[in-house]
Amino acid sequence: MSSSRQRVPLAETESPYFVGVDVGGTNIKIGVVDDQARPVAYDSLPTEIEKGPEDATGRIAKVIDSLLDEAGVDPAKVDGVGLGTPGIQDVPTGMLVRPHNLKGWDDFPIRDRLAEHTHWPVTFANDANAAAFGEYWAGSGRGRNSMLLLTLGTGIGGGIIIEDRTIDGEHSLGGECGHIVIDISDRARDCPCGGVGHLEAYASATALVKFAQEAIAAGRSTSLKARTAAGESMTPLLIAEEANQGDVLARELIFDTTRYLGVGIASFVHVIDPDAIVLGGAMTFGRNSTALGREFLQHVREETVKQVLHVLADKLTIDYAILGSDAGFIGAAGLARVASRERRANGC
Amino acid sequence: MSSSRQRVPLAETESPYFVGVDVGGTNIKIGVVDDQARPVAYDSLPTEIEKGPEDATGRIAKVIDSLLDEAGVDPAKVDGVGLGTPGIQDVPTGMLVRPHNLKGWDDFPIRDRLAEHTHWPVTFANDANAAAFGEYWAGSGRGRNSMLLLTLGTGIGGGIIIEDRTIDGEHSLGGECGHIVIDISDRARDCPCGGVGHLEAYASATALVKFAQEAIAAGRSTSLKARTAAGESMTPLLIAEEANQGDVLARELIFDTTRYLGVGIASFVHVIDPDAIVLGGAMTFGRNSTALGREFLQHVREETVKQVLHVLADKLTIDYAILGSDAGFIGAAGLARVASRERRANGC
Numbered sequence: 001m002s003s004s005r006q007r008v009p010l011a012e013t014e015s016p017y018f019v020g021v022d023v024g025g026t027n028i029k030i031g032v033v034d035d036q037a038r039p040v041a042y043d044s045l046p047t048e049i050e051k052g053p054e055d056a057t058g059r060i061a062k063v064i065d066s067l068l069d070e071a072g073v074d075p076a077k078v079d080g081v082g083l084g085t086p087g088i089q090d091v092p093t094g095m096l097v098r099p100h101n102l103k104g105w106d107d108f109p110i111r112d113r114l115a116e117h118t119h120w121p122v123t124f125a126n127d128a129n130a131a132a133f134g135e136y137w138a139g140s141g142r143g144r145n146s147m148l149l150l151t152l153g154t155g156i157g158g159g160i161i162i163e164d165r166t167i168d169g170e171h172s173l174g175g176e177c178g179h180i181v182i183d184i185s186d187r188a189r190d191c192p193c194g195g196v197g198h199l200e201a202y203a204s205a206t207a208l209v210k211f212a213q214e215a216i217a218a219g220r221s222t223s224l225k226a227r228t229a230a231g232e233s234m235t236p237l238l239i240a241e242e243a244n245q246g247d248v249l250a251r252e253l254i255f256d257t258t259r260y261l262g263v264g265i266a267s268f269v270h271v272i273d274p275d276a277i278v279l280g281g282a283m284t285f286g287r288n289s290t291a292l293g294r295e296f297l298q299h300v301r302e303e304t305v306k307q308v309l310h311v312l313a314d315k316l317t318i319d320y321a322i323l324g325s326d327a328g329f330i331g332a333a334g335l336a337r338v339a340s341r342e343r344r345a346n347g348c
Numbered sequence: 349m350s351s352s353r354q355r356v357p358l359a360e361t362e363s364p365y366f367v368g369v370d371v372g373g374t375n376i377k378i379g380v381v382d383d384q385a386r387p388v389a390y391d392s393l394p395t396e397i398e399k400g401p402e403d404a405t406g407r408i409a410k411v412i413d414s415l416l417d418e419a420g421v422d423p424a425k426v427d428g429v430g431l432g433t434p435g436i437q438d439v440p441t442g443m444l445v446r447p448h449n450l451k452g453w454d455d456f457p458i459r460d461r462l463a464e465h466t467h468w469p470v471t472f473a474n475d476a477n478a479a480a481f482g483e484y485w486a487g488s489g490r491g492r493n494s495m496l497l498l499t500l501g502t503g504i505g506g507g508i509i510i511e512d513r514t515i516d517g518e519h520s521l522g523g524e525c526g527h528i529v530i531d532i533s534d535r536a537r538d539c540p541c542g543g544v545g546h547l548e549a550y551a552s553a554t555a556l557v558k559f560a561q562e563a564i565a566a567g568r569s570t571s572l573k574a575r576t577a578a579g580e581s582m583t584p585l586l587i588a589e590e591a592n593q594g595d596v597l598a599r600e601l602i603f604d605t606t607r608y609l610g611v612g613i614a615s616f617v618h619v620i621d622p623d624a625i626v627l628g629g630a631m632t633f634g635r636n637s638t639a640l641g642r643e644f645l646q647h648v649r650e651e652t653v654k655q656v657l658h659v660l661a662d663k664l665t666i667d668y669a670i671l672g673s674d675a676g677f678i679g680a681a682g683l684a685r686v687a688s689r690e691r692r693a694n695g696c
Contacts, residue, residue, distance in 0.1 A: 088659055146518055160619070162515065169621020170494055171663055180615035181655055184608070185533035195614075195655050260532070266543075267528035271508070271619050273517020307529055307543050311436055315519055 016079035018336040019064050019120070022127060022328030023047065023085045023110075025101030028060060029325070032067050032078070033333035037138030039326065041071035053096065053108040061117035079340040081120045082332030083111060084130030091172045094124045123339040127328055128175055129166040132159025134331025135278050139323040144275040148268055149321065150177060152261075152283035155192070156200045160272060164338050167272075178204065182263050202260035205236045205283050211253050212239055222249035240285050240292055254285070254292070255299050262303020265318065269308055280321030287320040364427035364688065367412050367468070368681030370475060371395065371433045371458075373449030376408060377673070380415050380426070381681035385486035387674065389419035401444065401456040409465035427688040430471045430680030431462055432478030439520045442472045471687040475676055476523055477514040480507025482679025483626050487671040492623040496616055497669065498525060500609075500631035503540070504548045508620060512686050515620075526552065530611050550608035553584045553631050559601050560587055570597035588633050588640055602633070602640070603647050610651020613666065617656055628669030635668040 015035050022029040025047060032041040043063050047056060068075055088097045094111025096102065111124040125133070132141075132149035141147035141161070151157040158177025160167040167174040178200030179193055188197035192206070201207055212234055216225050223242045228234050243250035265277055279300070286293040297320060305313045323330060363383050370377040373395060380389040391411050395404060416423055436445045442459025444450065459472040473481070480489075480497035489495035489509070499505040506525025508515040515522040526548035527541055536545030540554070549555055560582055564573050571590045576582050591598035613625055627648070634641040645668060653661045671678060 158619075167510065167620055170623040171621055171660060173617075173657065173660060174619070174621040176618040176621070176657060179618040179657060180528070181611040182529055183532050184530050184611055185535065187533065193657055195657070197611075263529045263532055263545075267615060268619060269521075270524040270527040271506075271522070271616060272515055273519055273522040273524070275518040309521065309524060309527060309541055309543070312519060312521060 014077055016337075016340065017073050017077050018333035018340070019067075019078060019081040019118075020130075020329035020331065020333030020336070021060055021064075021081060021083045021114070022130060022332055023056070023083070023102070024127070024328075025049065025086070028056065029329045030060060030063050030067060031326070031329040031333065032064075032071055032073055033330055035337065037330060037334065039330065040073065041067040042326075042329075043067055047102070049102055049104065053102070053105045053110055054113065057110060057113045057117055060114060064118060078120060080123060080336035081114065081118055082123045082125065082130065082329075082334065082336035082339075083114055084125045084127040084328050084332045085110060086127050087172060089124075089126060089172050091124055091126065091168045094122070097172075121336075121339065121343070123332070123336045125166055125332060125335050126159070126168065126172060126175070128157040129159040129161075129168065130329075130331040130335060131280070131327040132161050132175070132278075132331065133166060133334050134323050134327035134329075135280070135321050136161040136331070137334035137337075138330050139327060140278045140319045140321050141276045144317075146272070146274045147276045147278060148175075148177070148272065148274045149278045149280060149327075150261075150265075151321075152204060152279060152281035154204060154206055156204050157281075158268075160274070162272070162274075166335070177264070177268060180264060180267055182260060182267070199260065199264040203257050203264065203283070205281075208236050208239060208253060208257060208283065209234045211256070212249075215249055215253065220249050223247045224250060236283055236285070244292055254296065257283070258296060258299035259303050261300050262305075263307055265300070265304045266307035269304070269312060269316065273312075276317040276319065278319055278321050280324075280327070284320055293320070362425055364685075365421050365425050366681040366684040366688070367415075367426060367429040367466075368478075368677035368679065368684070369408055369412075369429060369431045369462070370478060370676030370680055371404070371431070371450070372475070372676075373397065373434070376404065377677045378408060378411050378415060379674070379677040379681065380412075380419055380421055381678055383685065385678060385682065387678065388421065389415040390674075390677075391415055395450070397450055397452065401450070401453045401458055402461065405458060405461045405465055408462060412466060426468060428471060428684035429462065429466055429468045430473065430478065430677075430682065430684035430687075431459060432473045432475040432676050432680045433458060434475050435520060437472075437474060437520050439472055439474065439516045442470070445520075469684075469687065469691070471680070471684045473514055473680060473683050474507070474516065474520060474523070476505040477507040477509075477516065478677075478679040478683060479628070479675040480509050480523070480626075480679065481514060481682050482671050482675030482677075483628070483669050484509040484679070485682035486678050487675060488626045488667045488669050489624045492665075494620070494622045495624045495626060496523075496525070496620065496622045497626045497628060497675075498609075498613070499669075500552060500627060500629035502552060502554055504552050505629075506616075508622070510620070510622075514683070525612070525616060528612060528615055530608060530615070547608060547612040551605050551612065551631070553629075556584055556587060556601060556605060556631065557582045559604070560597075563597055563601065568597050571595045572598060584631055584633070592640055602644065605631070606644060606647035607651050609648050610653075611655055613648070613652045614655035617652070617660060617664065621660075624665040624667065626667055626669050628672075628675070632668055641668070
């Protein structure tokens with residue numbers, strides 16, 4: 001598996017390339033990215049969890065070689081690999097600890113194994129932090145000093161970047177932003193994590209679907225009822241469709257979400273005061289390409305302003321993510337680039 | 349005012365000293381601190397706000413000279429000054445913008461004026477962040493990789509340190525931890541800042557006093573009633589005294605506070621995952637020197653564990669601050685030390 005080739009160090013004058021790898025529960029995305037954050041080659045391979053992490057690591061290395069060949073990039077011009085994986089992980093030691101979406105990959109030294117397979121230094125990150133770095137380097141947060149990415153999907157993920165660094169946290173759990181507490185009342189909602197009153201229980205896709213089901217059970221009149229009675233699944237997309245058709249409840253549920261997000265974002269702002277807040281994931285309703293998406297963002301901004309310190313009210317930047325599912329591998333490559341620059345600054 | 353003397357650069361081999369300055373609304377604390385965080389000379393002077401910031405800056409410079417003389421420290425062995433001031437400020441430019449407790453000191457370039465008066469490079473910080481750095485360098489957070497200091501007083505202040513750096517935030521408002529939202533219910537309490545449901549409205553000294561007054565107004569039986577009827581002011585100290593005498597309401601109010609703090613700390617943990625959380629300020633009830641203080645801390649820990657992700661439950665470190673009001677100037681000196689090391693690493 002491991003070849004015996006040696007990587008030749010890059011000369012100072014050459015413009016380097018970086019490889020980004022984003023390991024998910026279904027697919028592994030791999031891209032070769034240039035020094036200006038442009039992907040020059042890209043591939044996606046099935047994770048095939050059941051074959052285990054050693055097999056996957058070997059396949060990743062082979063795909064990297066193919067991509068470089070395809071793009072006509074001399075491997076000597078590649079100055080590092082970035083790797084993002086789901087938690088629970090241990091970033092400093094490069095270990096998968098108990099990754100939620102990668103059953104059986106526990107306690108695997110994925111960073112060092114990938115380094116052995118590829119012969120490049122590998123920079124390791126949480127996948128949400130890698131995606132945040134992608135938006136920070138090349139997406140909606142480009143040119144900002146610091147950024148928070150909130151990914152609004154089945155759950156709520158977060159990634160924080162401050163001046164080129166991911167906030168990994170002491171236990172590699174920095175940016176678990178879905179689990180801040182926003183409701184201490186008796187009616188606080190249960191979070192899938194076991195906690196109570198967490199943001200994720202109010203503003204994720206899962207929460208929106210539950211709110212809709214509860215409203216129907218409580219006898220609210222809504223066109224959602226006919227569609228789900230006809231066998232369709234309750235999803236954020238279905239709720240958005242009915243909101244667009246003028247269903248009052250569907251609109252109400254979607255815009256209630258913006259109130260919870262505003263509260264959560266205000267809290268994040270008061271802790272880390274980032275230069276930009278970026279929203280991604282399915283719960284963004286088509287983003288700026290739809291009227292509903294644009295209206296949703298406007299409401300999030302207004303709800304956040306209601307809760308932040310007055311001095312910050314006109315200083316907030318809240319926008320949608322723009323890189324989609326490419327953010328992970330681009331960000332991983334970007335983190336490899338930061339590590340490369342640090343090695344060079346230290347004369348390595 | 350500014351003298352014409354030149355500061356002689358320190359030789360690599362010499363063990364340097366640093367000066368820390370902590371500007372408050374009543375007093376300015378100044379200390380000379382050695383490379384191991386030990387204060388070797390200390391003084392406090394009245395702020396005399398009405399004389400303005402230029403006058404204060406000149407007086408600070410004179411006190412620094414006296415302190416060095418008193419301690420027998422050669423000024424050539426001092427490698428920088430650290431300065432902490434209350435917000436609103438602009439850390440990158442070293443400006444006081446509209447400091448809450450320093451009326452009339454708006455828009456003053458305090459960092460650069462102090463540098464001109466002292467001829468040393470001045471490192472500027474928010475006072476809460478400087479205090480956090482003090483506990484991180486020399487106090488309860490010593491040896492930790494990252495730390496959050498929560499100061500529980502009239503309000504709730506915060507300071508975040510990650511690997512030798514203060515999290516200043518893009519608008520110099522990082523660590524405004526009292527203003528995270530913990531209650532979105534209809535009964536959420538008003539925060540002095542104008543927001544609703546903020547932690548400060550539940551777990552500050554001001555909040556505790558309000559809760560006590562409301563309980564008495566609602567007809568709750570308590571020994572607090574007789575004491576305030578006799579003309580004493582309702583304060584955390586008074587409530588603590590009655591709690592120690594076995595008053596049921598007083599104990600209930602104090603331990604309710606730990607529930608709110610647990611919720612808040614869990615949120616901070618899920619955003620930045622710090623290596624240690626340190627609690628300071630008046631709302632710590634004598635800290636580890638009293639039974640009530642020890643019980644309070646134990647409750648805070650238990651309430652936090654209830655709300656954090658399970659994987660973190662046995663990994664949290666929550667302790668009391670130990671430097672008291674010295675944390676500010678020691679931390680400011682520590683930040684000057686970090687800046688000094690960076691200058692040397694960069695060959696300056």
